[in-house]
Amino acid sequence: MTVVRCHCGRVAIVKTSWTNANPGRRFYSCPIPDSNCRWIDWYDPPMCNRSLVIIPGLLRSRNNMEGAIIEAQNGRAKMKKYLIWSWILFVVLFSIK
Incomplete structure (x- = not known):
């Protein structure tokens, strides 16, 4: 299996796109969230x-x-x-009489 690296040299991770243009399509991404790398490449x-x-x-x-x-x-x-509270109220009302 080939190791894919992003532009910053880290081992890329595979994510899944759920956009309308690429639903369910997997892609490689930089493993650091919100990094300046912003590199992606398609896996599928x-x-x-x-x-x-x-x-x-x-x-x-x-x-x-x-x-x-x-x-x-x-x-x-x-x-x-509601059912539990109604039964509690029912029991309380009949126990008073």
Whole structure:
């Protein structure tokens, strides 16, 4: 395996692009975040045009579904708290009488 180095001489790391132009495409990058090197080189070959059209839509759909799941889980947790408090109130009211 060939060791790839950036312009500042450090061993490059592989990252994944999630932009619409290169969704899921891996690239080499300088390992120092926010360095002045700013070097990148592609690890993967370019994707076909059809992939460039389809993948961003699939990623957006997945992100929307994950958001909906999180909202549903938060709503479920809130309803569970309401149910517990309603039972506590119910028990307190009937124990007073």
